[in-house]
Amino acid sequence: MHNFEFVKPSTIADAAAALAGDEAQALSGGQTLLPTMKQRLAAPDTLVSLTGIPEMQGVCIGDDGAVCVGGATTHATVAAEAAASFPGLAGLASQIGDPMVRNRGTVGGSLANNDPAACYPAGALGTGATIVTNSREIAADDYFQGMFATALEEGEIITEVRFPVPEASSYQKFLQPASRFALTAVFVAKYADGVRVAVTGASEEGVFRWTEAEEALSANFSADAVDGLSVAADGMIADLHASKEYRAHLVKVMTKRAVEAAS
Amino acid sequence: MSVAKPLPHDAARLHVTGTARYIDDIPVPAGCLHLAFGLSPVARGRLTHVDLAAVRAAPGVALVLTAADLVRPADCSPSAHDEPLLAEDEVHYAGQPIFLVAADSHLAARKAAALAQIDISPLPAILSISDALAANSRFEDGPRIYGRGDPDAELATAEIVTEGEIEIGGQEHFYLESQAALALPQEGGDMIVHSSSQHPTEIQHKVADALGVPMHGVRVEVRRMGGGFGGKESQGNALAIACAVVAQMTDRPAKMRYDRDDDFTITGKRHDFRIAYKVGHDAQGKISALVFEQFCRCGWSMDLSLPVADRAMLHADNAYWLEHVRITSHRLKTNTQSATAFRGFGGPQGMVGIERVLDHVAHVVGRDGTAVRKCNFYGAPADRSDQGALPPGGAAASPQSISAKAIYNGTRTPYGMEVTDFILDDLVARLESSSAYAERRQAVAAFNAQNAVIKKGLALSPVKFGISFTLTHLNQAGALVHVYQDGSIHLNHGGTEMGQGLFQKVAQVAASRFGVGLEAVKITATDTAKVPNTSATAASSGSDLNGMAVRAACDTIRDRIAVFLAERTQSDPTDIVFADGMVRVGGLEMPFAQAAKEAWMGRVSLSATGFYKTPDIVWDRIRGTGRPFYYFAYGAAVTEVAIDTLTGENRILRADILHDAGASLNPALDIGQVEGGYVQGAGWLTMEELVWDQTGRLRTHAPSTYKIPAASDTPDIFNVSLYDTPNAADTIYRSKAVGEPPLMLGISALLALSDACAACGPCYPALDAPATPERILAAVARARGALP
Numbered sequence A: 001m002h003n004f005e006f007v008k009p010s011t012i013a014d015a016a017a018a019l020a021g022d023e024a025q026a027l028s029g030g031q032t033l034l035p036t037m038k039q040r041l042a043a044p045d046t047l048v049s050l051t052g053i054p055e056m057q058g059v060c061i062g063d064d065g066a067v068c069v070g071g072a073t074t075h076a077t078v079a080a081e082a083a084a085s086f087p088g089l090a091g092l093a094s095q096i097g098d099p100m101v102r103n104r105g106t107v108g109g110s111l112a113n114n115d116p117a118a119c120y121p122a123g124a125l126g127t128g129a130t131i132v133t134n135s136r137e138i139a140a141d142d143y144f145q146g147m148f149a150t151a152l153e154e155g156e157i158i159t160e161v162r163f164p165v166p167e168a169s170s171y172q173k174f175l176q177p178a179s180r181f182a183l184t185a186v187f188v189a190k191y192a193d194g195v196r197v198a199v200t201g202a203s204e205e206g207v208f209r210w211t212e213a214e215e216a217l218s219a220n221f222s223a224d225a226v227d228g229l230s231v232a233a234d235g236m237i238a239d240l241h242a243s244k245e246y247r248a249h250l251v252k253v254m255t256k257r258a259v260e261a262a263s
Numbered sequence B: 001m002s003v004a005k006p007l008p009h010d011a012a013r014l015h016v017t018g019t020a021r022y023i024d025d026i027p028v029p030a031g032c033l034h035l036a037f038g039l040s041p042v043a044r045g046r047l048t049h050v051d052l053a054a055v056r057a058a059p060g061v062a063l064v065l066t067a068a069d070l071v072r073p074a075d076c077s078p079s080a081h082d083e084p085l086l087a088e089d090e091v092h093y094a095g096q097p098i099f100l101v102a103a104d105s106h107l108a109a110r111k112a113a114a115l116a117q118i119d120i121s122p123l124p125a126i127l128s129i130s131d132a133l134a135a136n137s138r139f140e141d142g143p144r145i146y147g148r149g150d151p152d153a154e155l156a157t158a159e160i161v162t163e164g165e166i167e168i169g170g171q172e173h174f175y176l177e178s179q180a181a182l183a184l185p186q187e188g189g190d191m192i193v194h195s196s197s198q199h200p201t202e203i204q205h206k207v208a209d210a211l212g213v214p215m216h217g218v219r220v221e222v223r224r225m226g227g228g229f230g231g232k233e234s235q236g237n238a239l240a241i242a243c244a245v246v247a248q249m250t251d252r253p254a255k256m257r258y259d260r261d262d263d264f265t266i267t268g269k270r271h272d273f274r275i276a277y278k279v280g281h282d283a284q285g286k287i288s289a290l291v292f293e294q295f296c297r298c299g300w301s302m303d304l305s306l307p308v309a310d311r312a313m314l315h316a317d318n319a320y321w322l323e324h325v326r327i328t329s330h331r332l333k334t335n336t337q338s339a340t341a342f343r344g345f346g347g348p349q350g351m352v353g354i355e356r357v358l359d360h361v362a363h364v365v366g367r368d369g370t371a372v373r374k375c376n377f378y379g380a381p382a383d384r385s386d387q388g389a390l391p392p393g394g395a396a397a398s399p400q401s402i403s404a405k406a407i408y409n410g411t412r413t414p415y416g417m418e419v420t421d422f423i424l425d426d427l428v429a430r431l432e433s434s435s436a437y438a439e440r441r442q443a444v445a446a447f448n449a450q451n452a453v454i455k456k457g458l459a460l461s462p463v464k465f466g467i468s469f470t471l472t473h474l475n476q477a478g479a480l481v482h483v484y485q486d487g488s489i490h491l492n493h494g495g496t497e498m499g500q501g502l503f504q505k506v507a508q509v510a511a512s513r514f515g516v517g518l519e520a521v522k523i524t525a526t527d528t529a530k531v532p533n534t535s536a537t538a539a540s541s542g543s544d545l546n547g548m549a550v551r552a553a554c555d556t557i558r559d560r561i562a563v564f565l566a567e568r569t570q571s572d573p574t575d576i577v578f579a580d581g582m583v584r585v586g587g588l589e590m591p592f593a594q595a596a597k598e599a600w601m602g603r604v605s606l607s608a609t610g611f612y613k614t615p616d617i618v619w620d621r622i623r624g625t626g627r628p629f630y631y632f633a634y635g636a637a638v639t640e641v642a643i644d645t646l647t648g649e650n651r652i653l654r655a656d657i658l659h660d661a662g663a664s665l666n667p668a669l670d671i672g673q674v675e676g677g678y679v680q681g682a683g684w685l686t687m688e689e690l691v692w693d694q695t696g697r698l699r700t701h702a703p704s705t706y707k708i709p710a711a712s713d714t715p716d717i718f719n720v721s722l723y724d725t726p727n728a729a730d731t732i733y734r735s736k737a738v739g740e741p742p743l744m745l746g747i748s749a750l751l752a753l754s755d756a757c758a759a760c761g762p763c764y765p766a767l768d769a770p771a772t773p774e775r776i777l778a779a780v781a782r783a784r785g786a787l788p
């Protein structure tokens, strides 16, 4: 790890100002960034900690009923505090990594990083969440732009994420047992106006919506509804843990499981 | 007597309080250098340019060495002299050390190593078994072949011929303490080496060789390892030699420990195998002929691959009578880490091969796997419904039975050793009953009939494992015992402690010989200056060999005390009794400590060496005949699993084990070994997967990519018992070796998974190992006939 400066502002404005500096980078739970720095794949001059900003902490219910999670809220906090209002989301948070990762890692860090095997991208895309930053609001459908790529500008801070609460939902994750990331996982959410299905861990393009399944499930919210569908192996990730074909197969199985668990 | 007591590990308290000292905990003298290797990124190539200027200039760096800088060639191999410490002109695997950095800290050395500029012109790398076969890249001139009878002729006339092939993955040792060594230069060029090694004598030998000094100039000490599993039999040589060479050149202490990724990348693992089989059998599943072809991926250097591959051949029978058999073993040389010893030393791979055959045969004939296994057991009544079974050599044979082939299965292994201690009939029967095997077989069938998605599987598999080093001369051990004038005892022997509890078991032997409590016995570090010319603590032989050597040393001292005290009481020294902390002879009774003191004052030597060599073993590894083993250790396991047929996810639901440790020296430690062995064996065959990429780089080199079973992966129901019966062979207190054999109980987990897959359709699932979810899913598809 290279040397760096460290600042810990207490307001979003101060954080944004600090991030405007050259080679400054936001630090939240550090569960991704610190290992990256240790491997010297990242070498910011200044780390701007987001964990001392009260506005970015905690879970609340918005006026429209959405569950609003502060950008620097840990997975463990979401697992505990959203359990009653949005059990599907709390379930997702509770399956992330191990206790250390859950008690340090944050929703903002997860979404900013957009790891192709991360859980929150499926939660955000699967609910049509709104990613609120210090300068704007971004719809989940516009936010994810491929593996590790997002709509965030340089220095932009995720301050909050608003998750519309579905009638029913479930996150089903097939664990890669060594790292505990998702080998393939699916978030299914049923809303009055239709069903959303978001898949993580599987595609080379990162998180995606399985639209055919969404249509089928919107018409008939039962696991059998996707029986006739299949996911092409093309474009799926093939790596040391699984083949493309296996991942494509898991997309459907996990979707059905999620529907069963949700309904 | 302290033997047979379930005492805790002698260092248990130190382990759990974090005060047990490993190499990295030893305070080092001032000026200690810390070493790191620079590794080859390519699997095979010619070194064209090695620019280490930036490495030399890096902060804290004291010395940088390439092969050319060594004063004399330093070889790290256990015997074949084919492993230079640093690559010479060619690199042979991705991960091979090319240069060595010595710096003032571990981190400085590692950072500096990363600065090298190395140009390698790549050569075509031989990575897989198929690559090696195509290139005829092998150790020894051709395959080794053991066997007997005429399997080809028998196959031609067999009622049924079944054929198949299984891939068996390798396994990373994943000892918690990575490899480590510390060299301390002494006056006059002598060297003291602390090494995390199962084989201190080999470290001494190799270090002396590299330093150009006689073995007496090097003393190696090993107090304990944080796990070994065979991975520290030869793989510690490189670190110890590197430290000693640097210490000699600089006259400064030198220490090296591998970072976990480096440990994965540099060191050898369990050999992966492909085993093809062709078996002739009848409709009952009784085998008449069997042909095995074992393909063993050895890696770039020979290391211990020949005896490993031999042992795979020697366990190709497991518990079964194979009248007509041929086992062909190909030892393939590849540009990968040099595969090495791993708990079972090839035996497990050979045993998976034959268990796979039994599984396949049982499927073909549609009988319960256990029934088919039993009818093939050594000495089992031949399963012929047309005639009653007669005891062997018993009642006068009727004319039909003379003409009939055999009424009982034979008892001679394919390598000509008579199996005289076979206890599996009784052991398996007891396990079947204690595990309710028959009832559960029905319950599993009933469950499977009702459940389309989740399928259960159940399997019983036996273990018969040969005990002794197959290299006969290694079956020797020495001990050194001192009794001090206060009656306290200093115990030393050539075995090493790697967490398995050897030191405690041997201390129990010493305490029992002197009739004192264990608190009187001081366990001391293995030390080549106390006991010379030792064998590796390997082949499960630790307590067999060292227990006997310690007994001999203790008895020498006892006899001297006996003669001395008997003289004083005018009694027969053989009447002396050492028990309960007291010594009794001819009406005289005194505490052991007083006897020691009086013996000392009477100028009796209270120090003795002990020596033991295993009797009765002979072995010709080229012809494949003899008696390589002093005896066999047995065991059996029943495993029940469930699989999800949509994903291949799986769980071990329950395991029942009955294992033969003879008359156990310490049932608590032995059960610990059995539990750990089962879990490690099941981990090997289910979840532990090594993956190399197309270029030969190992991609699974950390716990984030390579998963070993953890405590939470042990089955919820885990019933482990010892088959408490004295060893028929005359071993220490009639106990049996217990280090390796239980690993092979884990084979039942693979077989249970196969059984669950087989419940999905009519075809044989041909499940490969490790049985990861993806492989299980493929096996389910094969069972359904949906995949070839």
Ligand SMILES: Cc1cc2nc3c(=O)[nH]c(=O)nc-3n(C[C@H](O)[C@H](O)[C@H](O)COP(=O)(O)OP(=O)(O)OC[C@H]3O[C@@H](n4cnc5c(N)ncnc54)[C@H](O)[C@@H]3O)c2cc1C
Pocket: A025, A026, A027, A028, A029, A030, A031, A032, A033, A034, A050, A071, A072, A095, A096, A097, A098, A101, A104, A105, A106, A107, A108, A109, A110, A111, A112, A113, A117, A118, A119, A120, A156, A157, A158, A159, A179, A180, A181, A182
């Ligand atoms: C062992 C292990 C297991 C894991 N398992 C899982 C898993 O199962 N599922 C899963 O989803 N994840 C998993 N993770 C990843 C973990 O959830 C992420 O590391 C975490 O969510 C990232 O959040 P963080 O707060 O630690 O971010 P940091 O590491 O602090 O930052 C990550 C990146 O996001 C940026 N950033 C951080 N916060 C913000 C913000 N508010 N606005 C803009 N940019 C920001 C940083 O600049 C950096 O580029 C695992 C990680 C580990 C180490």
